[in-house]
Amino acid sequence: MVKFTVAVALAAITGTQATFTKPCNFPYDVCGFTLANQEFGYTQATLAAAAVAAGQDPNNGTILYDTIYNCLADGEIAWNHHCDNGCDAAQTVPNANCRA
Numbered sequence: 112m113v114k115f116t117v118a119v120a121l122a123a124i125t126g127t128q129a130t131f132t133k134p135c136n137f138p139y140d141v142c143g144f145t146l147a148n149q150e151f152g153y154t155q156a157t158l159a160a161a162a163v164a165a166g167q168d169p170n171n172g173t174i175l176y177d178t179i180y181n182c183l184a185d186g187e188i189a190w191n192h193h194c195d196n197g198c199d200a201a202q203t204v205p206n207a208n209c210r211a
């Protein structure tokens with residue numbers, strides 16, 4: 112019999128507080144959609160807070176996900192730059208890049 116463990120994360124949306132499963136730490140540079148994957152588990156609210164801190168539009172999905180973020184200490188992230196042609200996560204962290 113297969114047992115399933117259902118983890119229900121009711122993350123409090125607290126604006127600038129980073130919420131994640133696994134911290135992304137300095138000196139990694141990671142795509143937004145990588146941060147949002149199961150491994151890292153960053154919430155959209157966390158990506159949006161980082162975008163707002165950088166003066167970007169948090170309601171624009173490509174701004175949140177097709178973007179390079181710098182990983183800081185303690186899992187904090189900083190929005191760095193949007194990738195017009197998408198973010199390339201093909202290389203493993205720490206070196207995500209924009210597609211050419």
Ligand SMILES: *[C@@H]1O[C@H](CO)[C@@H](O)[C@H](O)[C@H]1NC(C)=O
Binds near residue numbers: 171172173174193
């Ligand atoms: C979202 O951001 C992209 C990249 O800056 C831009 O091209 C697009 O027009 C924006 N979309 C909206 C709905 O603002």
